[in-house]
Amino acid sequence: MGECMTETQQSPVETVEGGAPGIEIPERRSHITIPPDPTGAPDPTGAVTSAGHGSGPARQGASSPSDGQEAAGILERTRLSVDPELRSAVQSLPSSMRRVARYHFGWERADGTPAAGNAGKAIRPALVLAAVEALGGRESAAVRAAAAVELVHNFTLLHDDVMDRDATRRHRPTAWTVFGVPDAILAGDALQALALRLLAEDPHPASAASVARLASCVVELCAGQHTDTAMEERRPEEVTLPEVLAMAEAKTGALLGCACALGALYAGAGEEEVEALDAFGREAGLAFQLIDDVIGIWGDPSRTGKPAGADLIARKKSLPVVAALASGTPEADELAALYGEPYEEGELERTALAVERAGGRDWAQVQAADRMARAMHELSRAVPDPEAAGxxxxLAEFVTRRSS
Amino acid sequence: MGECMTETQQSPVETVEGGAPGIEIPERRSHITIPPDPTGAPDPTGAVTSAGHGSGPARQGASSPSDGQEAAGILERTRLSVDPELRSAVQSLPSSMRRVARYHFGWERADGTPAAGNAGKAIRPALVLAAVEALGGRESAAVRAAAAVELVHNFTLLHDDVMDRDATRRHRPTAWTVFGVPDAILAGDALQALALRLLAEDPHPASAASVARLASCVVELCAGQHTDTAMEERRPEEVTLPEVLAMAEAKTGALLGCACALGALYAGAGEEEVEALDAFGREAGLAFQLIDDVIGIWGDPSRTGKPAGADLIARKKSLPVVAALASGTPEADELAALYGEPYEEGELERTALAVERAGGRDWAQVQAADRMARAMHELSRAVPDPEAAGxxxxLAEFVTRRSS
Known part of the structure; x- marks a missing residue:
């Protein structure tokens, strides 16, 4: 349920430059940019066909309005204000659950001694606080809501790692490998309960609506994770693009959208603004996932900390791969054949090239640009003043600028 | 987290009569009764010593003020009013989660065709509604709260079955054996979220406090389940009685207490009454667990649907066993030796006898009577009118009258 953002994005700006050895990477400088007029965005359903052969993003080359410094500052401030709330919430757990949670957050080692901790970048709580501010609310009044969103995120990580049998998270052994499956499941259950209790106990008038919204989001995250695990049993060419996009929206977009919507609720915004901010977060989340999937194939191993072509080695049905398989090109057939067998010498590179030549990489980048355009459009609906929306x-640029 | 109540209690009145072949069962007619004056209850900490050798419950033989008909009627009415709310909540889930939940509730077969369904006896929702009524509230206003409690109960069952690798629940294959571990985990996660959402969306003034209370209860259930699974790794003689009692309270008592407390909140009761009803439910839950553990050793297989001495075969550290091991009697040593090795011919019967001769059975029955006395005392504090408390x-008698 959305583990990628924390798993792979370890530095503010990552890169696909360099790529896997032996793979030619055209358009190295193509990065996702924000079209000034979102209504001119390409039709996403036709993107593979219309832009699938090297045409690149429509408004490629426009300089980003932010260099990431602003986002880094927001994230740092968020951690400073939300961390104490988060720690005090976790502290209220019975010792058995607290121990697993503190380890998972990186605050403790497996033996219970304190650790310097890398609890993730706090993108979701930052979105809550930034949304409150954008709509004229008080950030300080929404710290609990921000902590609740982060607790839900971490509950899903604990459970996803169990289901996916992932052994590493944030460069450390996952909780289930250290404490066993039952305790990882229970700690996840407890974090979900803690998140919703924290919100319910908040005397803020948005509390009840926020509990209901965050709980609905949990259900969507579960459905997304179900689709993801169910897809693993299917052959890659049986998986359709709309399915993978819907899965990415449920698994990654839903909680980013909910974070923004909770911020709007805490600012006392009306229903239309709340929904627009939810849509903003969802679209930005999809843009992120598309870029993340590009990095999963062409990312620089020295930056990602993963081997070159990691997602191809894992036979992941990531968005560029599914787009390539659906392209109707000869490379799609080659890719299907390569995905069906263990790689021999040179076949990893051939696979990456087939995805690229079938238009999968360009499609993902055009889609990401389109999703960001939609995100900006939704944002401008809810927050017409560009300064307030800053x-x-x-933050939206931060999570999607990793291909620059 | 409290699976026993639904797992073994399949008919309103079960029995220990008959017992395992070859085991002499003295005091077959000793059943838990309600002392009219709870202050006369024996000291629970000294119960094994003071009543551990055949003295039986203090007020044994008093006729029960209810023959179970009233409880059966309440449970039937509860199912009629809560079932539609429960079904409509589950219906709101995405199809992937809905499918698992509907199977788990017994409404559907694994292939998705409708089933006649045995979703459990609805003890917990019945407690919510009975508590509302006892405190002068309107039952109809608390139907959502009752459904929320039942959803939480079923979330814990789904997860407990995964953790305990239990293959059967309510005489059917457990959800994880049918849908796989990931879907059982996800369906449980979704049911927790659904429960808290249902409460949060309730326009009733008790909504927020009830969400917080139910979420806190989930954390306690998790801690109880943790203790239970952790105990399995330990030698029986290392486990102390206070530990097992605390585990039973967290795993079984907490949700019964929470159900009663939510009813009180929905009746608009004050803090003192809410806490007294919580304590009532907890104590009744402990009494239930004690009786359930007696049945797990001496219950009639034709009634329990389990082999004679099922809990002994599973080497369960149930309350009578731990009490017997802590008794300091020669039989305690014999029991420890028998629990350490596979049973040979006749040793199952010898084990049951050792638990009994070490005072484990009597202790459990005296404890159960004491807990029921405490429960009645708490009930009378919150609801002095016996008719209103009826x-x-x-219901409390219903869950604990299985030894009669």
Whole structure:
């Protein structure tokens, strides 16, 4: 349920430059940019066909309005204000659950001694606070809501790692490998309960609506994770693009959208603004996932910390791969054949090249640009003043600028 | 987290009569009764010593004020009013989660065709509604709260079955054996979220406090389940009675207490009454667990649907066993030796006898009577009018009258 953002994005700006050895990477400088007029965005359903052969993003080359400094500042401030709330919430757990949670957050080692901790970048709580501010609310009044969103995120990580049997998270052994499957499941259950209790106990008038919204989001995250695990059983060419996009929206977009919507609720915004901010977060989340999937194939191993072509080695049905398989090109057939067998010498590179030549990489980048355009459009609906929207804009760029 | 109540209690009145072949069962007619004056209850910490050798419950033989008909009527009415709410909540889930939940509730077969369904006896929702009524509230206003409690109960069952690798629940294959571990985990996660959302969306003024209370209860259930699974790794003689009692309270008592407390909140009761009803439910839950553990050793297989001495075969550290091991009697040593090795011919019967001769059975029955006395005392604090308290009393007797 959305583990990628924390798993692979270890530095503010990552890169696909360099790529896997032996793979030619055209358009190295093509990065996702924000078209000034979102209504001119390409039709996403036709993107593979219309832009699938090297045409690149429509408005490629425009300089980013933010250099990431603003986002880094927001994230740092968020951690400073939300961390104490988060720690005090976790501290309220019975010792058995607290121990697993503190380890998972990186605050403790497996033996219970304190650790310097890398609890993730706090993108989701930052979105809550930035959304409150964008809509004229008080950030300080929404710290609990921000902590609740982060607790839900971490509950899903604990459970996803169990289901996916992932052994590493944030460069450390996952909780289930250290404490066993039952305790990882229970700690996840407890974090979900803690998140919703924290919100319910908040005397803020948005509390009840926020509990209901965050709980609905949990259900969507579960459905997304179900689709993801179910897809693993299917052959890659049986998986359709709309399915993978819907899965990415449920698994990654839903909680980013919910974070923004909770911020709007805490600012006392009306229903239309709340929904627009939810849509903003969802679209930005999809843009992120598309870029993340590009990096999963062509990312620089020295930056990603993963081997070159990691997602191809894992036979992941990532968005560029599914787009390539659906392209109707000869390379799609080659890719299907390569995905069906263990790689021999040179076949990893051939696979990456087939995805690229079938238009999968360009499609993902055009789609990401389109999703960001939609995100900006939704944002401008809820927050017409560009200055007020600045924090949310900076965060959205931050999560999607990793291909620059 | 409290699976026993639904797992073994398949008919309103079960029995230990008959017992395992070859085991002499003295005091077959000793059943848990309600002392009219709870202050006369024996000291629970000294119960094994003071009543551990055949003295039986203090007020044994008093006729029960209810024959179970009243409870059966309350449970039937509860199912009729809560079932539609429960079904409509589950219906709101995405199809992937809905499918698992509907199977788990017994409404559907694994292939998705409708089933006649045995979704459990609805003890917990009945406690919610009976508590509302006892405190002068409107039952109809608390139907959502009752459904929320039942959803939480079923979330814990789904997860417990995964953790305990239990293959059967309510005489059917457990959800994880049918849909796989990931979907069982996800369906449980979704049911927790659904429960808290249902409460949060309730326009009733008790909504927020009830969400917080139910979420806190989930954390306690998790801690109880943790203790239970952790105990399995330990030698029986290392486990102490206070530990097992605390585990039973967290795993079984907490949700019964929470159900009663939510009813009180929905009746607009004050803090003192809410806490007294919580304590009532907890104590009744402990009494239930004690009786359930007696049945797990001496229950009639034709009634329990389990082999004679099922809990002994599973080497369960149940309350009578731990009490017997802590008794300091020669039989305690014999029991420890028998629990350490596979049973040979006749040793199952010898084990049951050792638990009994070490006072484990009597201790459990005296404890159960004591817990029921405490429960009645708490009930009378919150609801002094015996007529108003009648429904709760009938339900408490119902869950603990299985040894009669």
């Amino acid at each position: 924090g949310l804009l900076a | 429904g709760l009393l009938a």
